[in-house]
Amino acid sequence: MATDPLGIAEARSQLGTLVARAVHGHQPTTIRRSTTERAVLISEADYEELLRARRELEAGHVAEAITAHARGEREMMMTYDSKEALYADLGLPTPGERS
Template sequence: MSTDALGIAEARTQLGTLVSRAVHGHQPTTIRRSNSERAVLISEQDYEELLRARRELEAGHVAEAIAAHGRGEREMMTYDSKAALYADLDLPNPSQHS
């Protein structure tokens, strides 16, 4: 992915082309609102693939934690919140994502 980012006004004027590039060419576009606010326009198919990869990665972390417990390398834990569980497994908290 290119590190260049389009400003939001420029992206707005090219939105149809950018969507077409994302959908048909699988070319992501970074859009910048400010130096700290950036987003990436990708196709729905690419987004679904990213979500699937993330779920597989998270499942791998959980499976490894279970295996480590089975080998006696990890204690069984009780958590008072989902956030604490995700933090302990070094996973992003899904409630923090839109």
């Protein structure tokens, strides 16, 4: 269930409750600092699940790219100067970059 974002001062005053809600109820809370700066408070377990899902999605993209290359449908560089170059060639955001 989505709720309206909380201002940072209000979130600070309710932090214990918000953490308990995230951990025990798996309910995320969006916190806004301004109209453009927002963050989401979630449990560590939910965060780990999101990271796991992202890795699986990225692995699927890599497998697809390798299969397409093997069929001759995609050109790929065979060596990379950096991790960023590899990710760019595969069409993936670099780790830490917003996808």
